Amino acid sequence: MPAPRFFGNRGIADSLFRMAAANRLPQTLLFAGPAGIGKATLARLLAAGINCDRGPARPCGECSACLRILAADLFRAEYRKQLEERAKLPAAKRSESPLIVSTHPDFLIFPPDGPLRMIQIEQARRLRQAARYNPSEGRRRVFVIDRADRANPEAANALLKTLEEPAPALTIILIAENPYELLPTIRSRAIPFYFAPLASDEVERFLATREEIPPEERGRTAAWSGGSPGRAVALDIEEFIRRREAMLTLLQTALGAVEFARLAGEMQSFTRAGGGSIESAAEMLYSLLRDLLRIKLGAGGVLTHADIRADLAPLAERAAFEWVERARAQTAELEKLQRRNIQKQMALEALALDLRASA
Ligand SMILES: [Zn+2]
Structure with missing residues (x-):
């Protein structure tokens, strides 16, 4: 494997590698930002670089330490399967053997566990015990708490205790999509790095x-x-296009550009085939509405959906700024409703009707 590259958020990566090379990495780091933008990847690269046979520096990607640490990618199929299997186990079984992923003795990942995907108290306890030991092979231990913002209260309190007693050769990396859901006392102990979309x-x-x-x-x-x-x-390109087609029809109906009858058919096939969720519908609506705004503002920026600009432009013309704002607010309302087991097709049609009344 050649030396691994890190994409995006270069300022963050550079400063962390600099601190690591000077052996001045803080005890607790917070990596915050949306899913999939490289927070866990950078945590692995950093841990590999610190413990690399040729380090501390950026990881060479070839030595045994690098290979083992970099292999702990939870997006790999084998781990995804393992996590799905665990979610089916009874709670007692899960607490007997708390979920910890480790491919190198000095690199431990604590992923959210169970059907609700939360950090559990048993994991936080194991972390606290493990924090007492010195590095066994490498220079510095690195523990990663993946989705620390999804720790239940007992786990969060146990974690706080660990952070209050810093171990000399340990860095704990808290990964969070919503950093404001961390306990303020935990957040205040971590040096934060906010990752931006690429x-x-x-x-x-x-x-x-x-x-x-x-x-x-x-x-x-x-x-x-x-x-x-x-x-x-x-x-999934096909799924994305299908979902976009459905949500585009919803907006067209809401703006009076197509007949309501067409919407019913589209919503039926969206909620039926592959069970399109409210969450995925909302995400698509937000991104289409964002593009409508960009077109209305005549902003030079690139559209997310540049390939269907011809469909979006007439809608942008019909939609007032206030309407776009209302559509965003109502989509957010719809997302809240999904927790109450609503009938998806009806909810989406109601959204279109409501917005049509105000168009
Ligand atoms: Zn190496």
Whole structure:
């Protein structure tokens, strides 16, 4: 394996590698930002670089320490399967053997566990015990708490105790999509790094190093990923187009551009085939509405859905700014409702009708 590259958020990566090389890495780091933009990847690269046979520096990607640490990628199929299997176990079984992923004795990952995907108290206890030991092979131990913002209260309190008693050769990396859901007392102990979405061409360069997306699809997949390489490699192009077609029809209906009868058919096939979720519908609506705004503002920026600009432009003309704002607010309301087991097709049609009344 050649020396691994990190895509995007270069300022963050540079400063962390600098601190690591000078052996001045803080005890607790917070990596915050949306899913799939490289937070866990950078945690692995950092841990590998610190413990690399040729380090501390950026990881060489070839020595045994690098290979083992870099292999702990929870997006790999083997780990995804393992996590799905665990979610089916009874709670007692799970607490007997708390979930910890470790491919190197000085690098431990604590992923959220169970059907609700939460960090559990048993994991936090094991972390606290493990924090007492010195590095056994490498220079510095690195523990990663993946989705620390999803720790239940007992786990969060146990974690706080560990952070209050810093161990000399240990760095704990808290990964969070919503850092404000961490206990303030935990947040205040961590040095925060806020990861930003990548530019579309950066995602495209990343895709060029991977095999998941064929070369001719890289451009639009990158644009559709919202700046998230993780989302780009996992993107199902056919599903995305189907979902977009359905949500475009919803907006067209809401703006009186097509007949209501067409919407019912589209919503039925969206909620039936593959069970399109409210969450995935909302995500698509937000990104279409964002593009409508961009067109209305005449902003030079690139559209997420540049390939259907011809469909979006007449809608942007029909929609007032206030309408777009209302559509966003009502989509957010719809997302809250999904927790109450609503009938999806009806909810989506109601959204279109409501917005049509105010168009
Ligand atoms: Zn190495």
